[in-house]
Amino acid sequence: MLELKNINFKRNNKVILNNINLTLDDNKFYCITGPNGSGKSTLAKIIIGLTIPDSGSIIYNGKDITKLSIDERAKLGIGFAFQTPVTFKGLTVYDLLKIATGKAVEKKEACNILSKVGLCAKEYIDRELNNSLSGGELKRIEIASVIARNPNISIFDEPEAGIDLWSFKYLTGIFKEIGMKKKGTTIVISHQERILSIADAIILLEAGQIKEVGTKDTMLESILSPICPKGGNHE
Amino acid sequence: MNNTDKELLSEISDTFNENAEVYNIRKNGESIKRKVNDYISIVTKEDKSGIDIYVKENTLFGIVHIPVIITESGLTDVVYNDFHIGKNANVIIFAGCGIHNDKHKDSEHDGIHRFYLDEGAKVKYVEKHYGKGKGKGKKTLNPTTEIYMKDNTSMTMDSIQIKGVDDTIRITKAYLDSNTTLEISEKILTTGKETAKTEFIVELNGENSSVHVTSRSVAEGSSYQEFTSNITGNTKCYAHIECDAIIKDEGCVKAIPEIYAKNIDANLIHEAAIGKIAGEQLKKLMTLGLNEHEAEEVIIKGFLK
Numbered sequence: 001m002l003e004l005k006n007i008n009f010k011r012n013n014k015v016i017l018n019n020i021n022l023t024l025d026d027n028k029f030y031c032i033t034g035p036n037g038s039g040k041s042t043l044a045k046i047i048i049g050l051t052i053p054d055s056g057s058i059i060y061n062g063k064d065i066t067k068l069s070i071d072e073r074a075k076l077g078i079g080f081a082f083q084t085p086v087t088f089k090g091l092t093v094y095d096l097l098k099i100a101t102g103k104a105v106e107k108k109e110a111c112n113i114l115s116k117v118g119l120c121a122k123e124y125i126d127r128e129l130n131n132s133l134s135g136g137e138l139k140r141i142e143i144a145s146v147i148a149r150n151p152n153i154s155i156f157d158e159p160e161a162g163i164d165l166w167s168f169k170y171l172t173g174i175f176k177e178i179g180m181k182k183k184g185t186t187i188v189i190s191h192q193e194r195i196l197s198i199a200d201a202i203i204l205l206e207a208g209q210i211k212e213v214g215t216k217d218t219m220l221e222s223i224l225s226p227i228c229p230k231g232g233n234h235e
Numbered sequence: 236m237n238n239t240d241k242e243l244l245s246e247i248s249d250t251f252n253e254n255a256e257v258y259n260i261r262k263n264g265e266s267i268k269r270k271v272n273d274y275i276s277i278v279t280k281e282d283k284s285g286i287d288i289y290v291k292e293n294t295l296f297g298i299v300h301i302p303v304i305i306t307e308s309g310l311t312d313v314v315y316n317d318f319h320i321g322k323n324a325n326v327i328i329f330a331g332c333g334i335h336n337d338k339h340k341d342s343e344h345d346g347i348h349r350f351y352l353d354e355g356a357k358v359k360y361v362e363k364h365y366g367k368g369k370g371k372g373k374k375t376l377n378p379t380t381e382i383y384m385k386d387n388t389s390m391t392m393d394s395i396q397i398k399g400v401d402d403t404i405r406i407t408k409a410y411l412d413s414n415t416t417l418e419i420s421e422k423i424l425t426t427g428k429e430t431a432k433t434e435f436i437v438e439l440n441g442e443n444s445s446v447h448v449t450s451r452s453v454a455e456g457s458s459y460q461e462f463t464s465n466i467t468g469n470t471k472c473y474a475h476i477e478c479d480a481i482i483k484d485e486g487c488v489k490a491i492p493e494i495y496a497k498n499i500d501a502n503l504i505h506e507a508a509i510g511k512i513a514g515e516q517l518k519k520l521m522t523l524g525l526n527e528h529e530a531e532e533v534i535i536k537g538f539l540k
Contacts, residue, residue, distance in 0.1 A: 050518055070521040071530075079522065086519040089451070089479065090537035099533065100523045149523060 007056035018208040029179040029186045034205035040189045048080040049073045079151030083158045085138035088129045100148035117144045118170045136167035153185045243304045243333030246365045251300045258300035263307045285315035292321030303332040309340030315347045323355035331363035334374040343375040352388040360392045366399030373401040382409040389416040405433045413441030421450040422539045425458035432461040439472035450478045454486030463491040468501025478507040
């Protein structure tokens with residue numbers, strides 16, 4: 001179980017997260033949604049340790065992990081897929097998957113992981129992780145790196161951002177599969193109805209605060225209505 | 236050969252063993268072992284120190300090893316090796332120098348390698364430089380490579396200096412005739428107070444000649460590197476020079492590009508990027524369980540792979 005207690009974060013004197021309190025149960029699929037700038041990605045980054053909150057604490061299975069480094073949290077079983085995949089000169093897809101699994105994985109096994117995100121493994125496994133790969137390809141490899149790690153908590157930061165419709169359709173399938181497994185906690189930051197509709201619970205953030213937590217049945221309709229309560233358009 | 240010799244040899248040429256078909260091993264300024272075949276001959280120069288390597292025309296899949304090892308402290312070894320590659324020959328050449336210096340006098344190897352490619356020849360040239368030893372004596376390697384390419388020839392050159400060389404000045408000059416392709420890849424890692432200066436001078440003289448130089452380097456500690464490229468396009472030609480460097484600690488890298496188009500159809504590109512390891516790269520690997528130091532090592536190892 002993951003608990004966020006009284007999390008506050010400001011940047012340039014602007015409140016990004018305001019007293020966030022949230023409990024995430026094991027084996028559930030959560031979607032965090034909300035307008036741009038509502039603090040979704042910041043919240044996800046605070047869980048993995050990429051961003052340090054000004055105050056508050058993060059408790060994971062009863063242990064305070066607020067002061068742990070990124071890698072220490074990763075070793076405890078928290079995984080994170082970046083919104084913008086990171087590229088590397090000289091590192092191959094196989095290198096990344098080997099690091100992710102944390103063991104001397106055979107190429108065949110790495111290919112199996114890559115196949116799970118719909119990439120023809122043989123074509124990609126030895127490719128360098130650079131911009132010769134398309135945004136959609138990099139995104140799938142990014143997701144594969146989290147799947148390879150098989151963490152207890154998997155966080156995906158806007159997996160749909162910057163990819164084409166075909167890739168998105170495939171990604172939705174991947175998340176459906178993850179959701180159906182009910183194994184480990186999955187947290188997806190997303191605006192997309194197809195992903196929101198997979199979730200066991202939706203967390204709506206607005207202006208750095210949790211506005212509502214509920215099921216898709218109770219929340220999807222209001223979230224997807226074109227006019228948000230404050231009068232602006234939802235993304 | 237003793238264990239030190241064997242260790243140096245394996246560092247600079249992991250594909251070499253004495254079953255190789257053609258080789259010349261040079262140790263402390265003298266040839267100590269040589270083997271040739273019907274297609275590739277090696278002749279000792281009479282006017283100066285060095286060898287001439289002759290590859291007969293139409294030789295296919297020729298492989299030549301010419302490693303140099305220096306274990307004598309205080310020695311300055313200058314060698315001239317000329318490669319004469321016959322028409323339509325296809326050959327791979329492994330060179331390189333390993334210095335072991337456990338004493339206080341400086342050791343130096345200056346290898347001047349000249350390649351003469353006759354029409355249609357193809358060469359892959361791999362050179363690796365390595366230094367080791369705990370003495371205060373410097374380990375200096377100054378390779379000079381001159382490449383003369385006739386029509387329809389191609390050459391790839393992989394140059395690697397991974398560690399232990401205190402000072403190096405590396406000069407590569409190439410003169411390309413028509414329909415020629417030259418690809419050069421250089422990898423350098425300097426640490427401590429080491430210095431490395433690299434200079435590429437390429438003249439594209441023949442129509443449809445092209446050169447692609449990729450330099451990847453890492454400067455750690457308080458080491459200093461300088462990358463100079465000087466490319467002249469005299470005709471319809473193409474050149475692409477890429478210099479990528481990672482700096483760590485107090486390391487410094489200077490890149491000096493000079494491209495000179497003397498013909499309206501010359502297409503010359505120079506790219507240089509110098510900076511520390513991108514924070515996002517470190518963070519990504521840390522989310523996969525590596526600590527910061529391990530992540531740095533993986534990034535640098537991959538970069539220089």
